[in-house]
Amino acid sequence: MYNSRTDLVEYVSHFNQRMAIHSKNKTLICKVFPSSLGPMAISWFSNLKEHSISSFREFTQAFRTCFINCSRVPQLLDSLLSMTMLEGKTLKTYFNRYWEMFNEIKGNFNDVAISTFKVSLPTEHDLRKSLTRKPVGTMRQLMDRIDKYKRVEEDQ
Template identity: 30%
Template sequence: MALNMENDPLIYKCFPTSLTGPALNWFRNLARGSVDSFRSLYNKFISQYYRNKRPAKDILSLFTMKQHDSKRLQAFLTRFNLVKSMVIECHSSTAVQAFKLAMNWETPFHTSLVVNTPNTMDELNERADGFVRLEENEAANARKTSIISMEEKSKTKIRQK
């Protein structure tokens, strides 16, 4: 397509292949003859979807984040990475430092980060995977223990009756 930027009919025919969902429906509902050039289509598209654009964030937004005590690592990691993706020109090592400051300090993962700080967010995410699995395993074991405890209480009540 880059070689055919001046070929409006070709671009206009290929453009819908890049759309899905509501954007494709919007395109299909354009009135016949309402678009006379790709520039016109571009302008209509931008005016339709410009309000959906998320504003860029600055690096301060990473340094003001906090992991709440009750939040699991996976949820916080997802939220942190989402905000990081909206920060323009965020160096990976800076993001790692912001993540360390935002973490709940009483967690084993925070201790791991203090003892051996990763150089990049990719390294941090890889290491976090193990701790996420550990949290999930502990939660599953707690659920099993709770179910067994409830069953034992139920059996005790039945015996007492």
Template identity: 30%
Template structure:
């Protein structure tokens, strides 16, 4: 298309091939005969979507950035590079310096930047790749440890709930007298047993009156 920039009809016909929804719907809804040239089409497009344009930022936007306390390195890199892409005329060494100032001190990657400062953000991003992989592995291991700890706590609670019933059953078994197991059941009534053996019993002593 760079060889056909003066061919307005061709440029206008090829323009919608670079659009996706909902921009393609906007193009289809243009009134017939409302576009006089490719420049006119570009002006209409910019007027329609000017609100979507990201405003340009100055270098002060980078100096005000700060890595959050719990923000991972990958997330901060993405956020920093996005802001940097909107800064006009940012010198490579300035971008590296502002990134180093914005990082949380004490982490290994910050120490690496202090010991050997890269000259460009491309070098910085390339070096950060290894630290990002290490950080992601540590996060994965921490999640696995947390899951195992949670499962162990659940098992402990279940054992604690089961323990009282087991102790109660054991206590009842110990409380039951052993003689109870060897008692011979009666085959006659108590009344008949008394009639047959009443002569064998002696009369009880009389109750003494209180003084």
């Protein structure tokens, strides 16, 4: 479902991949596409003049023109570097916020992300102590360690 905030070009590309088996049937593709639109985009679609678009290519161009301003701008690495775990917040809440931000950053900054996650935890946090004593080398290892500490936190 296109929610008017996700990457528009990526979304259309993904839709085309899903419909690849029907690539010869342009009419079907044009009829199916609107069913994947969220409220804002379906409103735009509903307001199109009848017979104003003659092909799926023309349709996606009009769609891109309308929604290109809604596409998410990738976050900068600085956004991740400035994050800290707020007092009174759970590790789960912080990790979800951190992971969302990490996924919005373009590029491969895994080493930086691992380091900044550790130093953004309070110095007395058990996970920070664990990551200092036994550092992790990959995001997968970091996520596994975080999951372990989230379970402990949830059991308390």
